[in-house]
Structures are given as structure tokens and as C-alpha cells.
Amino acid sequence: MTMPTARARSHEDREAIRVLRAHGYDVPDVQALVRDQRAFAVRVTDRDLALAPGVRLRSRCADLGAGSFTNVHTLTLDLDAVQAEVHSRPDTFHLPDLVSGSILTAVSGSFAFISDDPAYQPAEPCLDFCCRSGTVISAPTAEKPALLVRDGRPVIMPLPASGTLTLGGRPYRWIGSKEPGPSPDPSAPLVVYGAANCEIRHRDHPRTGFLRHVDRPSNVTPLSASAVDYVVTGSPERGLRVSQIRPGGGSDLFSGSFILRADRPVADVTLGAPVEITEITGHEVGTLQSGISLGPSVADAADGLTAAYDASLGKSPFRSTRHARTLIALHDGRLALQILDGAPNTDTFRGATPQETAELCAADGLDPRHVYHLDGGASSKIAYRHAGRPRVVGSMHYLRWPTAATEPFHWQGLQGRALHSAIILKPRS
Incomplete structure (x- = not known):
């Protein structure tokens, strides 16, 4: 693989900073993001979008106390109007690439093997x-x-x-x-x-x-x-x-x-x-x-009942620390897919603990015993189409780590982590 020149790397970083600032993130240096991601601690304003018949995306900020917060992005889907599918592959893909043709929206899928050794x-x-x-x-x-x-209808x-x-x-x-x-x-x-x-x-x-x-x-x-x-x-x-x-x-x-x-x-x-x-x-x-x-239910994670997951996830996201999370719930013919967003290297915007997640679900009228983790971490993302354009929420801080000592970090906030699974939603014909 040909390594990029210093000039090419500088151009890539400048372009990344331009895009980040257009999205409201005042990032001075892409390479410094590995240690300092405070630029992503931006509270979203309340927004409720109708993406298609039976599909709504709501964004809001939830306070967690002592100045900390998480941005909550919730897709609500009427399963009489929308059909679901688990998309999975042994090779990887990026979530926004799925949102084309008949696919209305896609959400980062379940836990996969996590290693940095390619x-x-x-x-x-x-x-x-x-x-x-x-x-x-x-x-x-x-x-x-x-x-x-x-038949396009999910059960959990x-x-x-x-x-x-x-x-x-x-x-x-x-x-x-x-x-x-x-x-x-x-x-x-x-x-x-x-x-x-x-x-x-x-x-x-x-x-x-x-x-x-x-x-x-x-x-x-x-x-x-x-x-x-x-x-x-x-x-x-x-x-x-x-x-x-x-x-x-x-x-x-x-x-x-x-x-x-x-x-x-x-x-x-x-x-x-x-x-x-x-x-x-x-x-x-x-x-x-x-x-x-x-992953485990929100209630089980809050109670520490996660032994089936911990060893194969390394530093488990289910311990009492704040992480970004992707959640899924089914209730009365509706599917809810939710992101609790956060960037790990910040002081106030790191996601939510298992207990905070349970409290947020309960405040939304969702029983934590029947809300489940799809994922936890830098792959928590929703991709969707609005006004004819592909858009994303969640994990905007994501960096692709270098594979060689001379390679820089690459900002991939729009693409997100390379995934092996996703939940995709299409209109019922």
C-alpha cells in the first residue's frame, strides 16, 4: 500500500476540518482528536423529523448531572408501514453506504469481534x-x-x-x-x-x-x-x-x-x-x-448480569462507566432504535452508564427489561435519507487508527466504523 505524502495528509486533514465545522464541531487539529475530543461535546437542539410514512427520527439532549449529557437520537418505526432486515457480512461495510434504493435508514448492528490486529x-x-x-x-x-x-417482522x-x-x-x-x-x-x-x-x-x-x-x-x-x-x-x-x-x-x-x-x-x-x-x-x-x-437488556446491564459477554468484549461497556450505546425495543407494533451518543475523550459527553441508560429508558416510557443493547461504543450510528440526501447521527468523533507508525489518523465521522452487521428498514410494498 502506498503511504500518503505529508502534503496529501495535510490536505485530507484540512478537508476533514472543513466538513466538521460545517456540522458544528470546532476542531482545530484532526491528529489531536485521539486524545482530546471536547469539540464534539455539543448539545443538539430538539428536532423531530418525518423521514417517510411510519418513520420518525427525534433528536434531543438529556442531562446526566454535574454538567454531563448525552445526545439521544431515536428512530420510531411503524411495522405496518416498514419492514426490517438484519444485514450482515463476514467482510466489512460502512453504514451510510447501505442507505440507497429502497432502504430508508440503517442502524449499526450487534456486537462483533473487537480486535485491532488486522x-x-x-x-x-x-x-x-x-x-x-x-x-x-x-x-x-x-x-x-x-x-x-x-416476513420483515422482527421479534426479540x-x-x-x-x-x-x-x-x-x-x-x-x-x-x-x-x-x-x-x-x-x-x-x-x-x-x-x-x-x-x-x-x-x-x-x-x-x-x-x-x-x-x-x-x-x-x-x-x-x-x-x-x-x-x-x-x-x-x-x-x-x-x-x-x-x-x-x-x-x-x-x-x-x-x-x-x-x-x-x-x-x-x-x-x-x-x-x-x-x-x-x-x-x-x-x-x-x-x-x-x-x-x-447484547443484554438494559435492566440486566444495570444489574451487572453480563457474564456471557464480558471476556469477548475486553473492557466491557456494561461496567459502571459511560459509553455510547445503541438500543433496540419492540412495543405495540412499533420498533424503536436509539443512539445514546458520546465521545470517549471528553469530560462531559461520554455516553451513559448502564444505570443512566435504564433511567433514560424508563423516562421515555420504555421498560428497561425489554430494551436491549445492539452495540456500545464508536460504532453507534444511524444513517438515513432526508430531503433527498444521505445523513448520519452518532459517533461523529470516529477516527480510523493507523496500521503503521508513519500513518496518520483518519477522521471517519460520516462513514463511522467498518461494520459487520446492521439493521436496515424498507417500506412495505
Whole structure:
């Protein structure tokens, strides 16, 4: 890759500053934003936009005390007028790029694998369950709430980490590896491992402050002399197939879409054998259009009930610190998608704590037990069309970190973080 010259970098920064100031952010130096983001601590004025029939976007400022605040952006959608879809990909995309054609608006999706090492990424980055274009591409390792879409209508419910599948054409039961209990379900001979079993670590970095990474040697399934790992990899052309067979375990958790662990070899299963998730307990997957695991409910996060998420997120956004958040709720035929905006390197505008989030939801008339986290952090963003133009709210501070010592930071507040999933909304025809 050709590195930009100092003149090109200077021009890029000047253009970024021009755009930022046009949006009301008085930024003097793009490269200094990694340490000082106080320019983004700007209170929005109340605004209520009708984007399309059944689609409204409201923006307001919410005080949190002692001079702190968050900007709250809420999409409210009438599901009789609008249909929802989970858009997910193993490669990345930017949220505003989705808002074209029939797509009215898009919201940053659920938690994905978080690491700053581009050379070590999982084959399937979505943590736990993912249904893509009618095919379950990633099975859950633990019971979590999930967004399931049938006929464009979303539902949110707990999704058990157990069910049935076919392996090499034969039916088997499976269970998630992170399900609580002294031992796996004896009636389920296959145990699912995946990227959600990873543990994010942090190390200091002189330019960015810290880096998130995974220790490769320890990022493997447990060793067991009698066990066999069947690494399952998905592709649009061939579906899910067994791509590796590892007697004794020790499979890299990022080596496939997920891994099936058996306590002994499974008869007649060879490389290339087809795999199909046929049921997740209580849910026939053949009726699903799309779906994805969610974060904890706002109430559970406020109560600290987040053990299923913390290790695979590193410095968890569910501890009692302020973070930007993306929330989702369903109520009386309406879907609400909400951003609690914030920039981490400010004094007064850092998002909201789990407890503050619960209080804000309750003040809006939403039961915190039935509002769920879609995301937390720099990817909290809504993209939409208004007056014929694409626009965004949320995470305007976002910087793309350098991958080399000589590379500058790049402001990407309009594009936001490169994502693996999003919720997209279209008019019902």
C-alpha cells in the first residue's frame, strides 16, 4: 500500500476540518482528536423529523448531572408501514453506504469481534448467533437475547444455545459450550465453540493509548485426547461444510464459522461434509429470513448480569462507566432504535452508564427489561435519507487508527466504523 505524502495528509486533514465545522464541531487539529475530543461535546437542539410514512427520527439532549449529557437520537418505526432486515457480512461495510434504493435508514448492528490486529480475525466475526439470507451461519455458544426476522417482522426473545443439526446428512443434537452447568448435556453429543469463546486483552500503545488483541496460542478449543473437533466454514456458494477435522481438539477459535466438538469421532464424517443447523430449541430455522444475537437488556446491564459477554468484549461497556450505546425495543407494533451518543475523550459527553441508560429508558416510557443493547461504543450510528440526501447521527468523533507508525489518523465521522452487521428498514410494498 502506498503511504500518503505529508502534503496529501495535510490536505485530507484540512478537508476533514472543513466538513466538521460545517456540522458544528470546532476542531482545530484532526491528529489531536485521539486524545482530546471536547469539540464534539455539543448539545443538539430538539428536532423531530418525518423521514417517510411510519418513520420518525427525534433528536434531543438529556442531562446526566454535574454538567454531563448525552445526545439521544431515536428512530420510531411503524411495522405496518416498514419492514426490517438484519444485514450482515463476514467482510466489512460502512453504514451510510447501505442507505440507497429502497432502504430508508440503517442502524449499526450487534456486537462483533473487537480486535485491532488486522492479521488475526475470525472467519465469522458476529458473536454467537447469525442467520444470513435464510441460513444459520453461526450457532450460539450461550443463551442470549436475539433479534429474529420473519416476513420483515422482527421479534426479540431469548435464544437457547441448543438444538438439532445435520452433519454429513445425519441428525444430531448440539449445545453451546458456554452454557452453565457442570457438564454438557449428555443427550447432545456435539458442543459448539466459536469466536464468542475468545478473550480480548489490552496492551498499551504510544499513539492510540491501547490496542485490543487476542493471544493466538491460547485462543483454541480445550485439548482432550478422546475428543474430535469439526471446524465448520460457510460460503454463499457451498453453504456450511466441514473444513478441518482435528482429533484431540486445540482448534483455533477463529478458524471457521464455528466448531463442533464431539467426545469421539463421528461416523462417516469427512472433509467437505455438509452441515445444516435445523433447529434452535423452540425455533424452526427454516422460517427465518435473518437474525442476530443481541447484547443484554438494559435492566440486566444495570444489574451487572453480563457474564456471557464480558471476556469477548475486553473492557466491557456494561461496567459502571459511560459509553455510547445503541438500543433496540419492540412495543405495540412499533420498533424503536436509539443512539445514546458520546465521545470517549471528553469530560462531559461520554455516553451513559448502564444505570443512566435504564433511567433514560424508563423516562421515555420504555421498560428497561425489554430494551436491549445492539452495540456500545464508536460504532453507534444511524444513517438515513432526508430531503433527498444521505445523513448520519452518532459517533461523529470516529477516527480510523493507523496500521503503521508513519500513518496518520483518519477522521471517519460520516462513514463511522467498518461494520459487520446492521439493521436496515424498507417500506412495505
